[in-house]
Amino acid sequence: MSAPPCPRCGRELEPLPVHHTRNRWGGGPPRPRSELWWTCPAGDWLGWQNPNGGPLHTMRLWPGNCPFCGEDDTTWVGEPWQREDGEWRDWVVCLDCGTSNPRRIPPPATP
Numbered sequence: 001m002s003a004p005p006c007p008r009c010g011r012e013l014e015p016l017p018v019h020h021t022r023n024r025w026g027g028g029p030p031r032p033r034s035e036l037w038w039t040c041p042a043g044d045w046l047g048w049q050n051p052n053g054g055p056l057h058t059m060r061l062w063p064g065n066c067p068f069c070g071e072d073d074t075t076w077v078g079e080p081w082q083r084e085d086g087e088w089r090d091w092v093v094c095l096d097c098g099t100s101n102p103r104r105i106p107p108p109a110t111p
């Protein structure tokens, strides 16, 4: 499979392995997350893609410590979306420990 181009600068993205390293019942080895993660060699973009292909989803760095493993600046947050019942959600994932968590968030301000 060939790497997609960076949405920002057009360079070829590099695969970024992300593994679950916490809450492994039975003590097995780290499992790769189900998404494909990509990072730009220029350092201007990071995101993920469905393993079957499809659009790239941009992630933003979430400042501070990972709430799960405590590492600094390893937590990334996705674009907010609105559910059918009107509530807003976003999604954070730590690229160090591989833990992700959906969050309920206030509606974005409408201009």
Ligand SMILES: [Zn+2]
Residues within 6 Å of the ligand: 006, 007, 008, 009, 010, 011, 040, 041, 042, 043, 044, 045
């Ligand atoms: Zn780039």
Ligand SMILES: [Zn+2]
Residues within 6 Å of the ligand: 066, 067, 068, 069, 070, 071, 074, 094, 095, 096, 097, 098, 099
């Ligand atoms: Zn973590």
